[in-house]
Amino acid sequence: MKPAQFDYFRPSSVEETLELLTDYGNEGKILAGGQSFIPILNMRMSEPECLIDINHLQELDYIKQEEGYLKIGALTRQSDLEKSELAANTVPILREASRFIGHSQTRNRGTVGGSLVHADPSAELPLTLLTLGAKVIISSADEEREAALDEFFLTYLTTDMMPDELLTAIHIPIDSIPKGYAFEEFSRRHGDFALVAAASMLDVDENGNVLGGTIAAGGIDAVPLLAEEEDFNVLIGQKLTEQRIKEVVQKMVEKAEPDSDLHASAEYRENLAEVLIKKSLHKAYQRATESGE
Amino acid sequence: MIKKVESKEKMKIQTVINGKSYEKEVEPRKLFSDFLREDVGLTGTHVGCEHGVCGACTVLMDGKAVRSCLMFAVQADGTKIETVEGLVNNKTGRSLKAAFSEHHALQCGFCTPGILMSSVEFLNENPQPEKQEIKEMLSGHLCRCTGYTGIVEAVQQTTDGNSK
Numbered sequence: 001m002k003p004a005q006f007d008y009f010r011p012s013s014v015e016e017t018l019e020l021l022t023d024y025g026n027e028g029k030i031l032a033g034g035q036s037f038i039p040i041l042n043m044r045m046s047e048p049e050c051l052i053d054i055n056h057l058q059e060l061d062y063i064k065q066e067e068g069y070l071k072i073g074a075l076t077r078q079s080d081l082e083k084s085e086l087a088a089n090t091v092p093i094l095r096e097a098s099r100f101i102g103h104s105q106t107r108n109r110g111t112v113g114g115s116l117v118h119a120d121p122s123a124e125l126p127l128t129l130l131t132l133g134a135k136v137i138i139s140s141a142d143e144e145r146e147a148a149l150d151e152f153f154l155t156y157l158t159t160d161m162m163p164d165e166l167l168t169a170i171h172i173p174i175d176s177i178p179k180g181y182a183f184e185e186f187s188r189r190h191g192d193f194a195l196v197a198a199a200s201m202l203d204v205d206e207n208g209n210v211l212g213g214t215i216a217a218g219g220i221d222a223v224p225l226l227a228e229e230e231d232f233n234v235l236i237g238q239k240l241t242e243q244r245i246k247e248v249v250q251k252m253v254e255k256a257e258p259d260s261d262l263h264a265s266a267e268y269r270e271n272l273a274e275v276l277i278k279k280s281l282h283k284a285y286q287r288a289t290e291s292g293e
Numbered sequence: 294m295i296k297k298v299e300s301k302e303k304m305k306i307q308t309v310i311n312g313k314s315y316e317k318e319v320e321p322r323k324l325f326s327d328f329l330r331e332d333v334g335l336t337g338t339h340v341g342c343e344h345g346v347c348g349a350c351t352v353l354m355d356g357k358a359v360r361s362c363l364m365f366a367v368q369a370d371g372t373k374i375e376t377v378e379g380l381v382n383n384k385t386g387r388s389l390k391a392a393f394s395e396h397h398a399l400q401c402g403f404c405t406p407g408i409l410m411s412s413v414e415f416l417n418e419n420p421q422p423e424k425q426e427i428k429e430m431l432s433g434h435l436c437r438c439t440g441y442t443g444i445v446e447a448v449q450q451t452t453d454g455n456s457k
Contacts, residue, residue, distance in 0.1 A: 005300035008321035008367060016295050038363045039344035042324075050297075051321070057366060079357075099407040105411055105432025106345055108357040109364070190432040 003041035007050035014059060017166055018141040020052050025163035028052055032075060035102060035110035036118045060113070060168055063087055069171040078125075078214025079104065081112055090174050093199065097128040098184070103191045113167045117153070119159050122194045124221035125138040126153060128183060129170060130224050132201040137169040143291050144168075153223035178213045180205040180228040180288025182280040186272055188263070195264045200284040208289055210235045215248065215281065220273045221256040230256075240285045242255040242278075249274045298367070306370035310335065311379030326350040328366035329376060337377040338407050341409040343436070348434035351407035352376050358414040375413075385416050385451065392447035394413035400438035408434045412448050421452055 009024075011017040020028070031037060040046045041049050054060070060075035063084045063261040072081065080097035081087055101115070101124045103105055116136060130149045138145050138161060152159050161167065180202035185194045202213035213235075215227040231251040235244050247285040256271040298304045303318035317332050319383060329338045329352070341347035343362045350361040361381040380386025389412055392398070399405045409432065415422065415430045422430075427448045431441060 002324065002327075003322045005320075005322050007300050008298040008365075009295055010298075010367070011295050020295060034363055035345060035360075038365075042343050042362070053365075053368065099429075102345075103348070103349060104415070104430055105351055105358045105360055105433045106363070109359050190429060271330065 001042040001044075002046055003097065005045040006041075006048055009050060009052045010056060011052060012056050014139065014166065017052060017054055017057065017272040018139060021164045021166060022141045024052065025059060025165075030054055030117075030166065031075065032114040033110040035106045035143065036114070036120070036270060042111065048134060053228060054166075059149070063089060064132055065174070068175040070174050070175060072112050072170045072172070074116075074167045074169055076112045076195050077165065078102075078107040078110045078112060078115070080133075082107060091172055091177065093128055093132070093183055093201070096175060096181070097124045097183040097199065099186045099263075100124045100187075100191075100194070100197070105130040112170060114176070116149075116170065117159060117161065117167050119153050119157050119223070120193070121153075121221060121223050123224075124183070124185070124194070124197060124218075127197055127224040128199050129172065130226050131201055131214050132172050133214070134170055134172045134178070136167055137171065138164045138165050139168050141269050147244065148170075151225055155222040176255075177201070178284075179291040180204065180284035180286070182283035182287065184276040184283070188277060196220055196272040196276055198273065198280045200277070200280040202270050202281065202284040202288045204285065204288040204292065206292060208239050209237055210240060210285075212236065213284070215252070215277055217256075217277055218257040218270050225252060225256050227252050233239075240281060245275075245278050245281055249277050252277070304367050304370075307365055308369045308372055308374055310374045311376060312382065317366075321365060321426060322369050323366045324362055325352075325364040325366045325369050326361035328369070329361060329374075332366070335376050335378050339406055340402055341403070341446070346435070347404070348407040348411065349404050351410045351434070353410055355415055356417070358411045375410070377409055380413065382411060383413060385413050388451045389413065389416075389447065390457065392450045393444070396443040396447040396450065398443035398447040399436075403435045404434055408436070408444060416451060417450070422448075424449065427452075 027047040031051045031053045046098050060073040062073040088095045098197040136272035178201040185201045189195045199216045200215045203211040218224040253270050258266040260266045307316050326340050329335045339349040341349035345360045345363045350359045
């Protein structure tokens with residue numbers, strides 16, 4: 001299994017990359033960590049005419065806290081995110097979720113931005129960042145724009161980015177981030193693609209009543225699925241009960257169209273989604289309660 | 294203008310492998326795993342699945358364990374590489390190899406080079422790991438002979454050696 005031939009560019013700045021994308025964006029592809037993309041090339045599922053290797057764009061490799069956001073450069077390696085104390089202290093779910101991404105050897109190379117752009121609906125980072133209300137910064141030679149993640153993922157492996165655009169950063173709002181968090185996933189073997197994954201963020205008051213939060217599940221639809229606000233609101237103002245959780249999960253699953261494949265039937269995925277969402281909510285609730293004590 | 298390397302053209306790269314500097318010319322599409330085996334002649338790095346699942350081709354790039362089949366040779370330009378052949382000069386590497394032999398941590402040996410490289414990085418970063426952490430690190434490697442028990446024991450013994 002060897003990739004087809006391609007022309008190769010190695011820009012050293014974002015500016016140079018955007019210039020190249022203007023000229024070659026349609027027939028070329030960006031090469032970042034390559035941990036999903038190079039298998040696709042090796043299997044010749046894709047044969048782009050040229051690759052633009054952005055691994056020398058040091059300016060996109062950072063994690064910093066600024067203006068109420070945790071800002072992550074698109075080229076930040078997944079292992080750096082996993083090990084970052086700043087990320088663990090400000091947004092602890094990032095470390096919990098990162099440990100499920102592939103294996104330590106692929107996390108050493110795989111990037112945060114690459115995972116979002118690849119847009120696999122069962123991947124850990126798209127799901128987690130969606131739960132966190134993150135936005136992405138997207139640049140082209142003409143303009144820079146922001147996109148909220150709930151509008152960024154369109155369907156399987158497809159985002160709203162144009163061929164001449166480059167994802168440069170991810171911004172996670174941290175000023176009112178819920179105290180309770182949890183990431184749960186089930187896969188056949190550790191490091192495999194998740195059959196289903198779920199992430200929850202929860203805030204509770206001193207009486208243990210839910211104040212707010214978000215839930216999202218991956219692997220049950222063409223995009224990671226965020227619970228709609230009106231569905232989530234069923235949980236607000238009271239303690240977490242099995243009945244309420246069931247109600248929310250049912251509303252989420254109703255909107256999903258899980259696939260049946262070699263690995264799991266659609267029914268099984270729906271069932272698994274219920275189990276994992278419930279588990280993540282309980283864990284997030286417990287953490288939120290403990291943090292208030 | 295940013296230089297374009299045409300698909301049939303060869304690009305000059307410079308890389309230090311196991312302490313020795315190499316200057317070679319390669320086509321952009323050449324996988325780094327193939328470069329190591331075919332251009333440099335270091336056949337200790339094994340090629341299994343060629344899509345990042347089996348872990349046999351794992352090498353250290355600037356100290357980090359990476360899949361050499363999920364990289365192009367042109368991307369190794371300017372980096373420092375360590376392969377299984379380099380472990381003779383590495384204290385942890387030598388202890389690991391002795392422990393693997395003692396615990397029967399290999400049978401056919403196809404997966405072993407990759408496992409050794411990941412284990413070296415792992416023990417450098419985490420000299421006193423829990424057994425569960427060793428298993429998680431090994432989850433990135435397929436071994437169809439041993440059932441992993443001997444491998445876990447061998448890595449575990451090397452950590453015990455580290456504490457002495």
